[in-house]
Amino acid sequence: MTSDSAETGAGASGFWHALHAEHRGALLRYVRGLVPGDPHRAEDIVQEALLRAWIAAPTLHERATGSPRAWLFTVARNLVIDTRRRAAARPTEVEEELASHAAAHVLDDQTLDTVVVARALAELTAAHREILVRFYCLDHTGARIAADLGIPPGTVKSRTHHATRALRGALEKTGIHE
Template sequence: MGPTSDERLLRALYAEHGGALLGYALRLTGGDRQHAEDVVQETLLRAWRNPQALAGRPVRPWLFTVARNLVVDAHRARQARPPETGDDALAVLPVGDDIDRALESWTVAEALADLSGPHRAVLVETFYRGRSVAEAAQALGIPPGTVKSRTYYALRALKLALEERGLTP
């Protein structure tokens, strides 16, 4: 089975203009051979896809214009996006710690929700709001001794709830 007319067109374009196009692309890309070869390939592919654009005009200037536009577009695309940093930048991000902290926070919140209302209230006042025993007693309307004993038993219950969830001190 012989080559199709499209394949013959592509081969003819490459045979006649490929060398000059590669040299031009090498100058445009600053000598980057891989990039230049990619530009030549894409340019010839566009010529193959749009044979009507080649009809009735000199082919080489059209090919050179397409190649130049491809290089300019690639340069603009690189400028528009942030530079790639590689895996080294990911190693310094504190993602693991943040996730661990968030999971611990959710676990503690769930454990607090399982406590009785009076135990939860005394822990919220003393630990989360930072109130003294006297201030917590006034806010909760209970004697300071009750705040102390509830705090003791609430912490024991919280410790058990956290151990049940696999979070141990």
């Protein structure tokens, strides 16, 4: 390191310390206004803006005709915008407790629906239950069901119709009309 670069480094370091002492408080208040309710993120943004000022200190020091406050505020505003864009591009983060609680409610509703339908299916005859399971749960076609069970396709259509009506009646007994 030559004496010129040592002087430049010392000047940049002194410039940065002065910048930090003079502008950090105002910059933090400004950023807190941009990210209300999140003081930690505001502090991180201020630190990042000051870090960028430290990196750019030699050029900022040389070209600074007035106060570099406008440059700092612009950098901070751009950092806030960047963090918002990044957050918008990512899925929303949910705390584990809330996520498991929400999942439990969804699971409870799904489980309840499954239990209700299973009980209604249990009330059907074996032939009707088998037709509905193959048709609606396994997505088999009428022709495939007919071939698998060795019955005519017309019988599959008829059983499907009667099994659906019987299932609807069993579900209505439980109070479900959908």
